[in-house]
Amino acid sequence: xSSNADLKHARKNHLLDSLHDDxxxxxxxxxxxxxxxxxxxxxxxxxxxxxxxxxxxxxxxMLYLMENGGTAEIGIIGNDGMVGVALVLGGETTxxxxxxxxxxxxxxxxxxxxKDEFARAGRFQNLLLRYTQAIxxxxxxxxxxxxxxxxxxxxxxxxxxxxxxxxxxxLVMTHDLISNMLGVRREGITLAARKLAxxxxxxxxxxxxxxxxxxxxxxxACECYQIVNTEYNRLLGRGISRTFS
Amino acid sequence: xSSNADLKHARKNHLLDSLHDDxxxxxxxxxxxxxxxxxxxxxxxxxxxxxxxxxxxxxxxMLYLMENGGTAEIGIIGNDGMVGVALVLGGETTxxxxxxxxxxxxxxxxxxxxKDEFARAGRFQNLLLRYTQAIxxxxxxxxxxxxxxxxxxxxxxxxxxxxxxxxxxxLVMTHDLISNMLGVRREGITLAARKLAxxxxxxxxxxxxxxxxxxxxxxxACECYQIVNTEYNRLLGRGISRTFS
DNA sequence: TTGAGTCTGTGCGTTATCACACATAATGGT
DNA sequence: ACCATTATGTGTGATAACGCACAGACTCAA
Numbered sequence: 001x002s003s004n005a006d007l008k009h010a011r012k013n014h015l016l017d018s019l020h021d022d023x024x025x026x027x028x029x030x031x032x033x034x035x036x037x038x039x040x041x042x043x044x045x046x047x048x049x050x051x052x053x054x055x056x057x058x059x060x061x062m063l064y065l066m067e068n069g070g071t072a073e074i075g076i077i078g079n080d081g082m083v084g085v086a087l088v089l090g091g092e093t094t095x096x097x098x099x100x101x102x103x104x105x106x107x108x109x110x111x112x113x114x115k116d117e118f119a120r121a122g123r124f125q126n127l128l129l130r131y132t133q134a135i136x137x138x139x140x141x142x143x144x145x146x147x148x149x150x151x152x153x154x155x156x157x158x159x160x161x162x163x164x165x166x167x168x169x170x171l172v173m174t175h176d177l178i179s180n181m182l183g184v185r186r187e188g189i190t191l192a193a194r195k196l197a198x199x200x201x202x203x204x205x206x207x208x209x210x211x212x213x214x215x216x217x218x219x220x221a222c223e224c225y226q227i228v229n230t231e232y233n234r235l236l237g238r239g240i241s242r243t244f245s
Numbered sequence: 246x247s248s249n250a251d252l253k254h255a256r257k258n259h260l261l262d263s264l265h266d267d268x269x270x271x272x273x274x275x276x277x278x279x280x281x282x283x284x285x286x287x288x289x290x291x292x293x294x295x296x297x298x299x300x301x302x303x304x305x306x307m308l309y310l311m312e313n314g315g316t317a318e319i320g321i322i323g324n325d326g327m328v329g330v331a332l333v334l335g336g337e338t339t340x341x342x343x344x345x346x347x348x349x350x351x352x353x354x355x356x357x358x359x360k361d362e363f364a365r366a367g368r369f370q371n372l373l374l375r376y377t378q379a380i381x382x383x384x385x386x387x388x389x390x391x392x393x394x395x396x397x398x399x400x401x402x403x404x405x406x407x408x409x410x411x412x413x414x415x416l417v418m419t420h421d422l423i424s425n426m427l428g429v430r431r432e433g434i435t436l437a438a439r440k441l442a443x444x445x446x447x448x449x450x451x452x453x454x455x456x457x458x459x460x461x462x463x464x465x466a467c468e469c470y471q472i473v474n475t476e477y478n479r480l481l482g483r484g485i486s487r488t489f490s
Numbered sequence: 491t492t493g494a495g496t497c498t499g500t501g502c503g504t505t506a507t508c509a510c511a512c513a514t515a516a517t518g519g520t
Numbered sequence: 521a522c523c524a525t526t527a528t529g530t531g532t533g534a535t536a537a538c539g540c541a542c543a544g545a546c547t548c549a550a
Contacts, residue, residue, distance in 0.1 A: 036389075052482055054506090062385075064385065064386070064388075064389035066389060066393050066394075066468070068393065068469050070392070070393040072388065072389040072392045072393055074385045074388045074389060084379075085381075086378055088374070089374045089375060089377055089378040089381075090371060090374050090375045090378065090480075091375060091378040091379075091479075091480050094378075094382070095385070095386070095472055095476055096385060106544085112418040119366070121364070121366065126335060129333070129334045129335050129480060130334060130335045132328075132334055132377065132381075133331055133334040133335065133336040135381075136334075136377075136380075136381055136384065137339070137340055139381065139384050139385050139388055140307075140309065140319045140340070140341060140384050141309070141340070142388045142389075142392075143309075143317065143319045143384055143385075143387045143388035143391055143548085144309035144311060144317040144319060144392040144428070146388055146389075147315070147391040147429075148311050148316045148317055148425075148428055149311075149312065149427035150506075151506080151507080155246040174526085174528090175527075175528070176526095176527075176528095182392075183389070183392035183393055184507075185507075185508060185509080186331075186527090186528085187507095187508085187509095187528095187530085188506090188507065188508085190527095190528060190529065190530095191529095193528095194528095196530085204528085205516095206515080206516050206527055206528070207517085207526085207527070208518075213546060218504090223311070223312050227340055231340055234336075235335075235336050374541090392497095395536080396536085396537075419496085419497065419498090420497075420498070421497075421498095429537075430499085430537070430538060430539080431497095431498085432498090432499085432537095432538090432539095433536090433538085434536065435497095435498060435499065435500090436496095436499095436500095439498095439499085449498085450546095451496085451497055451498070451545080451546055451547075452496090452497070452498095452546090452547090
């Protein structure tokens with residue numbers, strides 16, 4: 001049985017918050033609360049997934065590691081979603097790594113419990129399927145964006161995606177970390193970040209980027225950010241963007 | 246009721262072929278046979294989907310169109326899969342265009358029939374969910390590949406993906422078409438194709454590329470091709486690659 | 491057979507990003 | 521207060537891909 005505190009915490013995750021009280025109570029009784037640190041790997045590529053994760057304040061990156069040593073992020077998941085759709089889809093593993101990009105709290109659930117709830121074919125199943133499409137949209141847009149847009153535009157997109165999933169305007173992350181996510185050189189991020197700072201859109205400090213002008217950042221980003229956000233809104237009934245909240 | 250000819254044709258699609266006789270008979274009775282031409286748009290971005298499509302000899306591209314005029318393919322679907330997973334996921338539309346990349350035959354089904362069959366929570370549901378994960382893997386790998394690999398490697402990957410889904414070693418497609426799919430310049434494809442021809446992996450003719458050395462092409466491709474193929478095999482019990490068939 | 495249309499080959503200068511090297515600056519622990 | 525560590529700034533040259541322009545070659549239909 002779950003306490004009110006548990007339920008209140010669970011409602012910080014948008015997917016869980018979309019459930020009715022009775023559904024949420026049943027689901028929440030299966031959830032375990034954990035706090036995870038930056039860099040913690042919650043899934044390794046090809047390995048069995050022990051849990052599905054519903055972030056509340058933590059943010060997770062889905063990362064690909066290539067043979068040539070390069071890395072590229074294919075999606076960001078925070079309080080808007082769930083990490084581990086492969087469990088409901090039946091694959092049990094994925095070809096990407098899931099890693100904590102911003103330390104924080106996260107709720108987790110055993111695969112069996114998740115599948116049992118999914119099999120009820122109720123609102124939760126519907127939500128998870130729609131969420132699957134949302135994350136597919138994010139990944140698809142990333143694929144096209146990686147091909148067609150400049151690093152500076154992509155940096156804006158990425159900062160917005162992270163900003164949306166965090167409480168603060170101060171994003172604690174190094175240029176080096178961002179460069180691994182976007183699959184470019186660290187110097188490329190330094191350069192692009194300096195340009196954005198010159199436009200007063202962000203402020204660069206050691207290990208931290210602060211968002212100064214959210215609107216301006218959206219204007220400087222490629223269309224990819226808004227397209228994905230609009231699609232999340234359509235599919236899940238609310239945007240993740242702070243602009244809509 | 247469906248004839249034996251219908252069933253035999255349906256079995257050319259790997260997803261349908263994975264069904265047992267009784268399931269396939271029920272599903273096939275809802276399928277309609279059509280032949281579609283190169284360039285035919287079966288879904289437009291954001292528009293309602295009238296059918297789900299199961300290609301047999303046709304090949305479909307999932308294409309993104311950007312504001313700056315650029316285009317990029319996020320996935321290829323042939324007799325290995327289905328176009329329209331958004332219908333079972335509940336989104337009804339997607340943000341990409343689906344276009345016939347190689348003319349041929351295709352079976353189609355009304356959304357309601359697809360959803361009814363999905364709701365039976367049987368083997369077909371399981372298959373579609375696993376297929377969804379497979380296509381997600383393909384899109385994800387494309388995202389990372391677009392960022393980290395050279396055009397020549399990507400061309401090899403793309404030729405292999407197309408070759409797998411066609412009966413012939415002669416791929417009827419122009420450099421211009423391929424450049425739109427990979428999101429690069431036409432000249433870039435011409436150059437890369439000439440290099441591959443110099444290595445005797447393919448032969449370039451006007452409007453046609455012939456695969457001469459399938460093994461060599463796989464060696465020249467980035468790892469992305471094999472990763473996706475292995476994952477299809479794991480999820481759906483068979484690889485799409487001709488190497489495995 | 492001729493010509494319009496399409497596809498491919500090639501050259502040019504431009505730009506974005508890369509790879510490497512190293513200087514400078516901020517931070518945190520002792 | 522100091523030092524080791526980590527993060528950022530900057531320079532130089534290499535490379536990959538771009539945009540544009542146009543020539544040549546193939547194809548199909550009149």
